[in-house]
Amino acid sequence: MSHRDQNGNIAYFSTIARNISERKQFEAELQHQATHDVLTGLANRVLLAEQLQTEMNRSQRRNSVTAVVFLDMDNFKRVNDSLGHGIGDQLLQQVSVRLGRHIRPNDILARYGGDEFVIVASDLENADAITAILDKLNRAFEHPVHVARQDIFVSFSAGIAVYPDDGGDADTLLRNADSAMYQSKADGGRAFRFYAPAMNERQQRLLAMESELHRALVRNEFVVYYQPQAELASGQVTGAEALIRWRHPQRGLVPPDEFIPLLEETGLINEVGLWVLRRACLDMTTYTQTHGLCPRVSVNLSARQFASGELVQQVAQVLEETGFPPDRLELEITEQILISDLQASKAILGALHDMGVSVAIDDFGTGYCSLAYLKRLPLHVLKVDRTFVAGLPADHNDLAIVEAIILLAHKLDLQVVAEGVETLGQLETLRSLGCDMVQGYYLGKPAPLQALAETGALAH
Ligand SMILES: [Mg+2]
Known part of the structure; x- marks a missing residue:
């Protein structure tokens, strides 16, 4: 003024x-x-369209996938009609809070209108990655929502459209997610539908399998099989690799490649991996008590377990709980895991080494491991990948590679285990090249613990 x-x-x-x-x-x-929406404080459809466009642009730059999940509550009208708008509003507020708690930190949650919500999940590696998010949402509403001293069960009809496959702009993507939502509503609600028909069958299967995997641990459906490893010098079986199997009540034994990627994706691998470690140590302790010999057992670690920050402490705890000798435990990791964070790997391997636990590099020769790492890190075993063993003895390239790996490993004081040994010819070649141990069908398939004792020695 x-x-x-x-x-x-x-x-x-x-x-x-x-x-x-x-x-x-x-x-x-x-x-x-x-x-923003006044009732829930969430983004409204104006902001949603804007944020969705930003995410789509980012997806395009990063070559990743953005998914739009359109959610419509199945029973909202009934609640509103029978309990009144006041309660209906409270329900919407509670639902928005619960949804917000079960999405990933950077996902967008918006109220689209009425009882419709939209989630934008961006930076997905592929369309399958949405499964984990959907499963989490499903699980989040297994418990009722408590409103005005009433327990109200909430379920959604949901439609999913994925950028870039199902639309190139925000409007199209939202419209397609909406039409997929109508499809799931028409099918009776309480379901997810993808806009692209091909995705539906696959996703339904993945989703079903994922909730089954959650229960598998509780219901004791996982089992550990052991594949024997023999020392070439003595011909004796001295160890075994622990391999997880899933004994599904209806489908029987499910092959690992059908469920391990899902365990990885959902993060369940941490829990299941720890279970395998404990099971293997317990089994081998039992084996030692009955057979007098303590075999070396190799347990595979996933990238997530390795990066969890809890691995060293978990290993120490399992060893203490089970009384299994640390020098009989071997942990298998891949080259990729090792080099993804070299500083962290060095610290973890150092701690394991100090504990007396050995570490093997699995599938050696298939990754990008620099020889320098092998020298700098406290490692103990190289496992030659089966693809090189398969060509023995005839393929000259494979022969040269395996010979070089063995020479290199021995120069660095590492033991060599050849995987996938299926014939006597392969075995003899590996023996002549000075390989330390073999594993493969020639010696024995992965089998329940009892079978390990029956595995015979190798003939000389
Ligand atoms: Mg392995």
Whole structure:
């Protein structure tokens, strides 16, 4: 505001700071109201469209997938009609809070209108990755929502459209997710449908399998099989690799490649991996008590377990609980796991080494391991990948590679285990090349613990 002197000229200007900040706050409030839903505080459809477009642009740059999940509550009208709008509003608020708690930190949650919500999940590696998010949402609403002293079970009809496959702009993607949602509503609700028909069958199968995997651990459906490893010098079986199997009540034994990727994706691998480690140590302790010999047992680690920050402490705890000798435990990791964070790997391997546990590099020769790492890290065993063993003895390239790996390993004081040994010819070649140990069908398939004792020695 301007202040004038007696002659009417402007003498000075004054502003009242409070007024400005109040106005700014008011403008911010207006802006917030224009872009957010009053009842739930979530983004409204205006902000959603804007944020979705941003995510799609980012997806395009990063070559990743963005999924739009359109959710419509199945029973909202009934709640509203029977319990009144007040309760209906409270329910919507509670549902929005629960949804918000079960999405990933950077996912977008918006109220689209009425009882419709939209989740935007971006930066997905592929369309399958949405499974884990859907499963989490399913699980989140297994328990009722408590509103006005009532327990209300909430379920959704959901439709999913994926960028870039199902639409190139925000409007199209939302429309397609919406039409997929109508499809799942038409099928009776409480279901997810993808816009692309091909995705549905596959995703239904993955989703079903995922909830079964959650139960498998509780229901004791996982088993550990052991594949014997023999020392070539003595011909004796001295160890075994622990391999997880899933004994599904209806489908029988499920091959590992059908469920391990899902365990990885959902993070269940941490829990299941720890279970395998404990089971293997317990089994081998039992074996030692009955047979007098303590075999070396190799347990595979996943990238997630290795990066969890809890591995060293978990291994120590399992060894203490089971009384299994650390120098009989070997952990198998792949080259990729090792080099993804070299500093961290070095610390973990060092701690395991100090504990007396050995570490093997699995599938050696298939990754990008620099020889320098082998020298710098406390490793103990190299497992030659089966693809090289398969060509022995005839394939000259494979022969040269296996020979070089064995020479290199021995120079670095590492033991060599050849995997996938299926014939006497392969075995003899490996023996002549100075390989330390073999594993493969020639010696024995992965089998339950009892079979390990029956595995005979190798003939000389
Ligand atoms: Mg392995």
